[in-house]
Amino acid sequence: MSTATIGTNLTWHAGDVTREDRHQLLKQKGAIVWMTGLSAAGKSTIAVELEKLLLERHKHAYRLDGDNIRMGLNKNLGFSAEDRAENIRRIGEVAKLFADAGVIAITSFISPYRKDRDLVRAGSKPGDFIEVYVHVSLEGAEQRDPKGLYKKARAGQIKGFTGIDDPYEAPENPEILIETEKTSVREAAETILRYLEDRGYLNA
């Protein structure tokens, strides 16, 4: 395939724009940083911090979370077992599109079932799916309880709440383990950043 240099950093290949072309443009590789863990484990907080650290490095990241997914793409889903699985499936598909676009997608959803997470992993390109288990003890989560959800679940006002009356299936071999009770938000985000750096995601 013929190539020609455009500007200083970009090698242009004849034919369609490829994922590798986008990597060269962005000087990074697309990936899915998939946070999983109990409610109040700190997933979203760490995701926000990680996104900042990446922006400081001039890297293009995008967070998929309840705010931009539940009211949009997945607003026609409820909380049945089927809908929960479909919720995670769609998030996974969107994250894969972002990774294909060269973006570092950061998802922060409880995603309690191993099977649902493993389906996203299985459908991702090798190396794209980085599972981050944000671990907190149930006691720790209940003590934090910033939205009072555990309290309501314990009182029976919320049914099927993960960790109380619905299971959380912890990852068996996550790429990264964050123990929220032993680390700061900043350190957690830096741990993930270092993983991305060491494995070449922050270069093209």
Add this chain to the structure above:
Amino acid sequence: MSTATIGTNLTWHAGDVTREDRHQLLKQKGAIVWMTGLSAAGKSTIAVELEKLLLERHKHAYRLDGDNIRMGLNKNLGFSAEDRAENIRRIGEVAKLFADAGVIAITSFISPYRKDRDLVRAGSKPGDFIEVYVHVSLEGAEQRDPKGLYKKARAGQIKGFTGIDDPYEAPENPEILIETEKTSVREAAETILRYLEDRGYLNA
């Protein structure tokens, strides 16, 4: 809000990473270039060409098309009226996420119903949704018929085919009109590129 300069191009705002931060990083604004038109109008071909032109300008674009949507996010949808609407709704939601991420999303789907397209427009941020009507006469489309689909539809082997036994509702006020039979693919892509340039999408 306090700001500090990082590197040469990026102004860092305290707080979460915003859409504007991503615009500064990418030196462009996110948008949805929504191609609509009959099968064989040339939507995908123009989309591929536009993506190349944008990459040459070091702009970050991403195409959403049948190849990466129908087999992934929308693989659980069929061709009922309800599923067709849901197909376009999901594509619209994903395109909005890409625009929010600062990317120029280029969609190339027939998207025959005005109501479905207008719902995406109504849910997009002002200025984000750029409707591109890729017009071809039905005769012209039937003469091209690269996949033999019109022939099959005329023979009754495909039911509900847009333009034959299902309506195509043309945009009334598209941002851009491309008349495929009067222009080359390159010219069509350049017309869209010029629109993006003139309206400031290619700068932050």
